[in-house]
Amino acid sequence: MDITQQSTMPGDIWNPDWNDPFVPTVEPNDAFAELVSAVHEVQEAFTRARPTPTDCAALATELRAVAAKLKMFEVGEDDQLAGHRWDLAGRGQVMAPPLRIEEVTATTAKGRVTVGRFHSGRYAMNGGVTPLIFDEIMARLANSAGRPWARTASLDVDFRAPAPLDVELRVQAQFLRQDGRKRYMRGTMHHGDVLVAEADGLWVELKPEQTRNISERDTP
Numbered sequence: 001m002d003i004t005q006q007s008t009m010p011g012d013i014w015n016p017d018w019n020d021p022f023v024p025t026v027e028p029n030d031a032f033a034e035l036v037s038a039v040h041e042v043q044e045a046f047t048r049a050r051p052t053p054t055d056c057a058a059l060a061t062e063l064r065a066v067a068a069k070l071k072m073f074e075v076g077e078d079d080q081l082a083g084h085r086w087d088l089a090g091r092g093q094v095m096a097p098p099l100r101i102e103e104v105t106a107t108t109a110k111g112r113v114t115v116g117r118f119h120s121g122r123y124a125m126n127g128g129v130t131p132l133i134f135d136e137i138m139a140r141l142a143n144s145a146g147r148p149w150a151r152t153a154s155l156d157v158d159f160r161a162p163a164p165l166d167v168e169l170r171v172q173a174q175f176l177r178q179d180g181r182k183r184y185m186r187g188t189m190h191h192g193d194v195l196v197a198e199a200d201g202l203w204v205e206l207k208p209e210q211t212r213n214i215s216e217r218d219t220p
């Protein structure tokens with residue numbers, strides 16, 4: 001897949017007229033992207049709601065019925081769709097903030113993300129979500145350009161300003177240098193001109209015996 005084409009792939013299109021900006025519109029024939037979008041809608045609606053105890057009980061029953069249906073389609077981790085849809089924001093991994101990585105070169109990566117209340121701490125992005133976003137884009141860069149697999153060894157995040165909800169944030173990553181198996185990376189997150197967070201990270205190239213559980217599907 002040509003990674004530079006990602007922003008125009010099915011499921012990666014945001015409808016500016018939609019009431020809830022966290023529900024991406026999807027191509028009509030992309031059924032899995034539709035399912036991801038529906039789960040996101042449930043997450044955001046759940047976070048925003050204050051249902052009565054009676055409604056909580058009824059909703060829990062309905063959601064358990066959905067979970068039971070999905071369990072009928074359970075497969076091994078290598079075969080699941082979630083996390084392997086490289087064309088979708090967040091790779092179809094519904095825990096992940098919907099980061100759209102738009103450009104990856106050998107030394108830089110750029111993306112955009114908008115989070116809602118589901119990923120909120122208190123009127124700002126939760127402090128655990130920011131590293132998730134950095135890990136995603138910096139790992140993608142660390143493993144780009146045909147480099148052998150590397151995993152995150154350390155990720156040091158500085159929170160410079162509250163990251164606002166409901167607005168687009170720009171995320172960038174830079175490949176600083178390689179020292180043997182160690183790859184040093186740097187990341188920044190901006191809202192407009194405001195630096196909201198920055199990160200330094202180390203990715204360590206895996207030895208052959210450490211790549212046993214990694215498959216071709218882990219490659220964009």
Ligand SMILES: CCCCCCCCCCCCCC(=O)SCCNC(=O)CCNC(=O)[C@H](O)C(C)(C)COP(=O)(O)OP(=O)(O)OC[C@H]1O[C@@H](n2cnc3c(N)ncnc32)[C@H](O)[C@@H]1OP(=O)(O)O
Pocket residue numbers: 135136139140143149150151152153154180181182202204205206207210214218219
């Ligand atoms: C996996 C690939 C998927 C990618 C898909 C693309 C994007 C996907 C997007 C999804 C994103 C998901 C991505 C994820 O979420 S990856 C998941 C999160 N990360 C992990 O689970 C990694 C767990 N840790 C390990 O497996 C091992 O510790 C590794 C493999 C990292 C190193 O253990 P190993 O036994 O092999 O190496 P070593 O100990 O001899 O160390 C080697 C060198 O490194 C230096 N060092 C080590 N650790 C640290 C440290 N903390 N600070 C500073 N330095 C450190 C060390 O001093 C030494 O330096 P030197 O003495 O040589 O100078």
